[in-house]
Amino acid sequence: MENQDPAVVEAVKASGESTLEKATAKAKEKIDQLLNVSLNIAVTGKTGSGKSSFINALRGVSEDDDGAAPTGVTETTMKATMYEHPAVPNVKIWDLPGIGSPNFKADKYLKEVKLDTYDFFIILNSERFMQNDVMLAKEIKKQKKNFYFVRSKIDNDMIAERRKKGFDEQKVLSIIREDCQKNLKELGDPKVFLMSSFDLDKYDFEIFQNTLEAELPILKRSALLQAWPLCSAASLEKKIKFFEGMIWAASLASAGIAVVPVPGLSAACDASMVLLFLTRCYYAFGLDDGSLSRLSEKVNKPLLEHLAKSKFASAIREKTIARLQVSAALVAVSSVEYYASLLPGVGSVAAAGISFGTTYYLLREGLNELANIAREIRKDAGLDAI
Numbered sequence: 001m002e003n004q005d006p007a008v009v010e011a012v013k014a015s016g017e018s019t020l021e022k023a024t025a026k027a028k029e030k031i032d033q034l035l036n037v038s039l040n041i042a043v044t045g046k047t048g049s050g051k052s053s054f055i056n057a058l059r060g061v062s063e064d065d066d067g068a069a070p071t072g073v074t075e076t077t078m079k080a081t082m083y084e085h086p087a088v089p090n091v092k093i094w095d096l097p098g099i100g101s102p103n104f105k106a107d108k109y110l111k112e113v114k115l116d117t118y119d120f121f122i123i124l125n126s127e128r129f130m131q132n133d134v135m136l137a138k139e140i141k142k143q144k145k146n147f148y149f150v151r152s153k154i155d156n157d158m159i160a161e162r163r164k165k166g167f168d169e170q171k172v173l174s175i176i177r178e179d180c181q182k183n184l185k186e187l188g189d190p191k192v193f194l195m196s197s198f199d200l201d202k203y204d205f206e207i208f209q210n211t212l213e214a215e216l217p218i219l220k221r222s223a224l225l226q227a228w229p230l231c232s233a234a235s236l237e238k239k240i241k242f243f244e245g246m247i248w249a250a251s252l253a254s255a256g257i258a259v260v261p262v263p264g265l266s267a268a269c270d271a272s273m274v275l276l277f278l279t280r281c282y283y284a285f286g287l288d289d290g291s292l293s294r295l296s297e298k299v300n301k302p303l304l305e306h307l308a309k310s311k312f313a314s315a316i317r318e319k320t321i322a323r324l325q326v327s328a329a330l331v332a333v334s335s336v337e338y339y340a341s342l343l344p345g346v347g348s349v350a351a352a353g354i355s356f357g358t359t360y361y362l363l364r365e366g367l368n369e370l371a372n373i374a375r376e377i378r379k380d381a382g383l384d385a386i
Contacts, residue, residue, distance in 0.1 A: 031246065037219040037222060038090050039223035041094065041122065042120070043055055044099055045133070049125050049152055050153050051098075052071040052072075055083055055093050057197040058227075060086065061086065061290065065290065080095070080096050080117075088226045090223060091227040094118060099133070106132075107139050115143055121136075123136060129149060131183075133149070134186060137149075137184075138187070148193065149180065149190060150193050150194075153196065157172065157176060177192055193207065195208070200229050212224055225284070229286075230285065236375070240367070248360075251359040274359060274366070278316055285371065285374035303377050306376055309373075311369075
């Protein structure tokens with residue numbers, strides 16, 4: 001090192017920082033896209049088909065929660081009404097006016113509700129699908145948008161059928177599905193998803209989620225994974241894997257803070273990034289008070305106590321990671337050479353290594369802790385096989 005030309009050393013250092021700035025800018029762009037990409041979901045159907053209950057279920061809220069879609073036996077939707085997801089505000093679910101009118105005109109309807117606003121349509125019916133549903137689907141297809149038929153209130157059908165002798169749930173579900181598809185033949189035999197808004201872990205909800213994931217563009221898929229309600233062990237693991245894949249980019253984006261300091265922002269890590277990331281995990285894994293309270297009531301077990309042992313859950317609820325940052329920064333400082341070596345072209349930019357290391361540590365440890373708590377809760381609730 002002693003014989004190296006000082007000018008060369010400076011040039012390498014400048015090149016390294018330039019490479020880092022480019023890499024962190026790209027990482028930040030990726031994280032911004034993954035966390036903030038918009039997803040607009042339109043829910044329509046005949047009056048009384050359970051649109052509002054379905055929207056509340058997708059948003060993870062109860063009927064009596066503030067901001068819930070109003071439910072009732074009469075049509076409560078006279079114009080398109082937007083409902084933000086409480087934890088993922090870039091995901092918006094739209095309650096569209098009912099389509100039960102005998103004078104229904106699909107093209108006029110789609111123009112009035114501004115078709116271009118939505119990424120896809122969910123056409124809901126609690127009985128058999130009728131001609132209005134078919135006309136609407138045809139018009140949506142003509143405009144090159146995706147649509148999905150959901151047969152709602154399956155729980156009501158099961159309650160009624162259980163009273164009959166020789167009840168066979170799978171047979172009843174097959175009969176309902178075939179009856180729905182009978183009226184949709186002219187659309188080429190589309191899939192019909194059977195669901196209950198009050199029991200998302202049953203029937204076709206997970207199949208529906210998998211279908212949407214397969215058909216949505218990659219960035220839109222990321223919004224769906226963050227916002228979609230948890231319905232099985234498989235869907236939990238899918239969410240965990242998704243967030244694991246974001247840790248590197250989030251940490252690299254944070255490293256840029258040390259290279260290009262922002263007044264008032266900690267050089268140790270991007271606290272707002274860490275808090276946003278872990279809060280998204282918290283809600284995606286069903287650890288928020290609302291989700292756990294509803295699950296506790298459903299299985300008649302106290303589940304909120306699982307969060308008491310989590311320092312990350314406490315930090316999220318208090319909306320601060322200050323206490324966690326101190327220990328994380330110490331870990332990062334002790335490993336600075338290792339973390340700095342992971343960054344492209346950084347070399348001896350120690351501050352960037354500390355920032356990257358602190359963020360990486362917090363995100364990795366936080367994600368693992370929240371994921372394990374979510375797994376424990378599902379096991380304790382008897383939702384997954386031991």
